[in-house]
Amino acid sequence: MNYTIKIGKKINIKDINEIHSLLNWGNYSSGQWPIVKKQSTFMVQVLCEKKTVGFARCVDDSEMCMIYDVVVHPDYQKKGIGTLLMKEVLKYIKSNNFATVSLFYDIKNKGLDNFYRKFGFETIPNAMRLKK
Numbered sequence: 001m002n003y004t005i006k007i008g009k010k011i012n013i014k015d016i017n018e019i020h021s022l023l024n025w026g027n028y029s030s031g032q033w034p035i036v037k038k039q040s041t042f043m044v045q046v047l048c049e050k051k052t053v054g055f056a057r058c059v060d061d062s063e064m065c066m067i068y069d070v071v072v073h074p075d076y077q078k079k080g081i082g083t084l085l086m087k088e089v090l091k092y093i094k095s096n097n098f099a100t101v102s103l104f105y106d107i108k109n110k111g112l113d114n115f116y117r118k119f120g121f122e123t124i125p126n127a128m129r130l131k132k
């Protein structure tokens, strides 16, 4: 199958919302999307024909970079699309000089850490987050 990589903030919100729903991913409301778009510093989509089937984004302030929302449509997983997304994210990261680059992952999703290890990530013990 032919996939197209699209970088930038012209994203297909309908398609991405559909992926989020199918994955039970926390959906962004229509009011949140403009803020998410404005505050994100990098966005990449993978399209199959005209449909967005994968998405990832970064938020950074030139010192630190967080990677968020790495998602692939369930029907298109395990076809290399997550790898295409991460390669583009890493190109963006390497073109900057961030002191830290981090991401969260769901520890219950067995083996997901291995997906990120392929791209040079390691788990760290010294992180905390504010309780909800």
Ligand SMILES: CC(C)(COP(=O)(O)OP(=O)(O)OC[C@H]1O[C@@H](n2cnc3c(N)ncnc32)[C@H](O)[C@@H]1OP(=O)(O)O)[C@@H](O)C(=O)NCCC(=O)NCCS
Binding pocket: 023, 069, 070, 071, 072, 073, 076, 077, 078, 079, 080, 081, 082, 083, 084, 103, 104, 105, 106, 109, 110, 111, 112, 113, 114, 115, 118
């Ligand atoms: C995680 C995710 C983005 C990977 O996308 P993908 O398109 O299926 O990944 P790829 O096909 O590029 O797979 C790359 C490699 O990682 C492995 N991999 C992918 N997802 C994996 C998982 N959940 N657990 C273990 N290994 C995984 C693949 O087996 C493959 O290994 P290989 O290179 O040895 O063949 C996708 O499964 C997804 O959207 N999951 C649900 C949302 C999610 O949890 N996102 C992560 C947010 S932190």
